[in-house]
Amino acid sequence: MNLLRTSENSQPTTAQTGAQSRTPVLLFINGTWRPAAATHTFADINPTTRLPYATVADGDVSDIESAIAAAKVAQPAWEALPPAARSGFFYKAAEIFQSSQEKFVNALVEETGSGLGKAMFECSLIPLALREAAALTTRATGEILPSNIPGKVNTISRTAAGVVGVISPWNFPLYLSLRGFVYALALGNTAVLKPSEDSPVSGGTILAELFEAAGLPSGVFNVVTCSRDKVKAVAAAMINDPRVARISFTGSTAVGREVATTSAAQFKRVVLELGGKNPVVVLDDADVDYAVNVAFFSAFLHQGQICMSADKIIVARNLYDSFVEKLIAKVSMFEPLEPSNPMAVIAPIINDRQLDRIDRLVKSARDAGATIHLGGEKLGPFYRPTVMTGVTRDMDIYHEEIFGPVAFVIPADSEEEAIALANDTVYGLSSSIITGNATRGQILATQIEAGMVHVNDTCVHDEPHCPFGGMKASGWVGKWGASGAIEAFTEQRWISVQTVPRAFPF
Known part of the structure; x- marks a missing residue:
């Protein structure tokens, strides 16, 4: 054929x-x-x-x-x-x-x-x-x-x-x-x-x-x-x-x-x-190592160029420092590679328009006070995988769908604040809740304004026999x-x- x-x-x-x-x-x-x-x-x-x-x-x-x-x-x-x-x-x-x-x-x-x-x-x-x-x-x-x-x-x-x-x-x-x-x-x-x-x-x-x-x-x-x-x-x-x-x-x-x-x-x-601005919510009883793995897959699969990709990672305050440190360590293991390389996780951005848009959002946030811990730059047709903190509501990157290999981490001082941060977007496609208590996660899932909520799993998930779609915008x-x-x-x-x-x- x-x-x-x-x-x-x-x-x-x-x-x-x-x-x-x-x-x-x-x-x-x-x-x-x-x-x-x-x-x-x-x-x-x-x-x-x-x-x-x-x-x-x-x-x-x-x-x-x-x-x-x-x-x-x-x-x-x-x-x-x-x-x-x-x-x-x-x-x-x-x-x-x-x-x-x-x-x-x-x-x-x-x-x-x-x-x-x-x-x-x-x-x-x-x-x-x-x-x-x-x-x-x-x-x-x-x-x-x-x-x-x-x-x-x-x-x-x-x-x-x-x-x-x-x-x-x-x-x-x-x-x-x-x-x-x-x-x-x-x-x-x-x-x-x-x-x-x-x-x-x-x-x-x-x-x-x-x-x-x-x-x-x-x-x-x-x-x-x-x-x-x-x-x-x-x-x-x-x-x-x-x-x-x-x-x-x-x-x-x-x-x-x-x-x-x-x-x-x-x-x-x-x-x-x-579009989507899909959150991963890491609760205070989560396994940090597992949460990092979920967040990495959710944010960086296909260079973040997925409607369900997570670029907003919300982490309970007691786990925040450890999570950021471990996420940076994980992301630093993956440099951009040509997509035909069997080891490629971070591959090229689809075109120069999108590459420039990602860079603009990241640099604008940096100039407004956010911290780039890793990445934050173009490399030919690639964008280096990027981890940021200090992103606030007055920055474009907080609100806009990035569609690139970029994740920013936000601390939350309570369960209520974590849910409020997750819902602080015009979008409502997919989301994740990571917790040591699946029942707790299932209860909180009903409070997230998204068409799909995955407890203890990536927000980049689809099964053909399940109804797929979002809420809001x-x-x-x-x-x-x-x-x-x-x-x-x-x-x-x-x-x-x-x-x-x-x-x-x-």
Whole structure:
């Protein structure tokens, strides 16, 4: 299977050669691979070398409209398939993925700068999500409700929403793109995916090839890639198209707000996973060494470029000095490495815009009085892992999502103060509580304003069968996974049947 398809199938793929593709990676519309309608292309940049990784078709509004048309035509027949038939495609895709996983790992490493360990971790979620989708085909259950009218039977059923438009990010592109549409497909919807311009292959076309190999019917899943210059127009065309029934978006809160506003004007439902300022709360009875390990993983996995990453570590005063000392010692063990290095934990930042933004936030906090104990500087395409203290509410870094390998530690003098600090943010995606008493942690978890609270575990955690999503400025309306996906991607219909003639008053 050629997982990074070009217009000449005999040529080696980018992931296999590590070099720029000589022919463009194509769009996938209605079961066929085609160039962009205007034949434009753009360069997909390797974050480590800052050189082209691939040449990719640069789709425009006409391409997204073609993809939507294909999805609209394919949807009724896809929904009409028996659940066992639909689930078979997901099981087949899982088998193919597991037999070809190395190619997916390589794509993540080369296109997005994922460390080898992070890439393998991300890939471990894919078969789970595919098999969860297969199981979901039979879980959109209905109800039979009583009636106050003699002889009436009320049934409540769920049907597919229709076409789902998906806009996915670059940071966990393979999994987050898949999650954006696979549960919708399982429930009888069709989908059009516009992956990030920073991960058009690992977040887009590689998935099209996977489902093509699994035999998915034409038009059920479509991928349109485009450059940064065209993102706004292409995304707007998708959101505004009346044939699109749902929008599935993962990205920044600022862009998510625009998506929500535009969709709301059309009464179009959306599923949004947005930014986060995710706390790790270390209580006074925690094991410090374990808490440091949890905080390190939560803050520095994939260089902190994860929506669930923790950059705010809140530590009970009695453990604070020991925790800071041990966290600095732990972080100092990990210097930036090229992502293909098996020992790489800190790999490159996705692009120079993000690299400069991280540095600005750190330097601004330092200039305002915060202390940088470690890191705090750029190193080529990398940012040195950074530990800070003395961060206060008047600093931008306290409020903004950093999306980089930076953690700051704040002391708390009481349990109440720790919870207040955790909730002192507009965001509410994920969080962690580390404690020696799991019951205490479970009670406090109900006080944290986040869609997900993990007691004695990292806040970077996802299981495909659990509803994933946030509160406040981190999410809106729907969630992915299990019952959340059913609610998000189906319409509820009430059908009543009057089995005997009804007596009317006039």
